[in-house]
Amino acid sequence: MRKLFILAIVLVFGAGLICLGSVTAVSAKDIKVGAIINLTGPASTWGQFHAKGLKDYMRYVNEVKGGIAGNKIKLTVVDHAYKVPEAIKYVKKFCTSDKMDMIATWDAGSGIMAKPIIQKYKVPNINFSTYQGILKPPVDYAYLPFGSYVMDSYAVLEYIKAIHKGNAPPKVGLLT
Numbered sequence: 415m416r417k418l419f420i421l422a423i424v425l426v427f428g429a430g431l432i433c434l435g436s437v438t439a440v441s442a443k444d445i446k447v448g449a450i451i452n453l454t455g456p457a458s459t460w461g462q463f464h465a466k467g468l469k470d471y472m473r474y475v476n477e478v479k480g481g482i483a484g485n486k487i488k489l490t491v492v493d494h495a496y497k498v499p500e501a502i503k504y505v506k507k508f509c510t511s512d513k514m515d516m517i518a519t520w521d522a523g524s525g526i527m528a529k530p531i532i533q534k535y536k537v538p539n540i541n542f543s544t545y546q547g548i549l550k551p552p553v554d555y556a557y558l559p560f561g562s563y564v565m566d567s568y569a570v571l572e573y574i575k576a577i578h579k580g581n582a583p584p585k586v587g588l589l590t
Contacts, residue, residue, distance in 0.1 A: 444488040445481075447472070448508035449518040455495035461520065464542065465491050468518070490514070498523040502531070509535035518542065529556055 449468055452461035472489045475481060490512070494501040501524035508514040509531055517532065517539045519525050525541030525548045532539040532555045539556055541548050546562040561569070571586075578584040 443485060445485050445516070446512065446514045447487055447489050447516045447518070448504065448512060448514040449489060449491045450494050450501045450504045450508075450524065451491060451518075451520050452496040453491075453493035455497065457496060461493075461496075464520075494520065494524065496521060498527055502527050505531050505539075509537050516540070522547065525556070532556065 449465065451465050451468075452458050453465060468491065469489060472487045476486045481487060490508075492504050494504060498521070501519060501521075505517060505519065505524070505528045508517050514537060517528070517537055519528050519539055519541045520543070522541070522543040522545030525539070525543055525545065528539055528541070529548075529552070533552060536555060540559055541556065542559065544558065544560065544562045544566065546564040548556055548558055549562060574584050574586060
């Protein structure tokens with residue numbers, strides 16, 4: 415399941431880069447992507463797997479596929495130790511001095527706090543949380559690579575409704 419989830423993240427991220435590559439193909443330059451991930455601190459094990467998956471996929475795109483429309487992806491991964499202020503420091507740096515073409519943020523707090531910055535500088539941001547608030551307007555340049563918790567809940571309830579047999583209401587248990 416974990417491998418499937420990581421593959422899904424990488425594929426969605428890659429699809430975003432393909433779209434980005436079609437825009438930058440005329441300039442024949444590196445596509446600069448900044449990833450702000452928790453490599454240390456809480457949930458760092460998951461962050462380390464995530465970073466490895468991103469690096470592996472970008473290497474695959476560059477070495478096997480020749481980049482995107484001939485443009486190589488230059489991935490920069492930084493550690494924010496699951497601290498929102500640290501993540502926002504990197505978002506600002508990536509938007510201003512580093513001039514990234516795309517940013518990936520890790521958690522809901524970072525995604526919410528990054529929204530005004532990415533909108534100001536018009537830099538697409540893929541946030542790898544599943545927080546529904548990321549999708550509240552304004553959503554310009556803010557993306558989730560998969561459904562939010564709310565969307566997932568609706569999908570589970572629809573599934574229960576579809577498979578339930580009998581006239582009695584289905585019994586549902588929630589683990590939090």
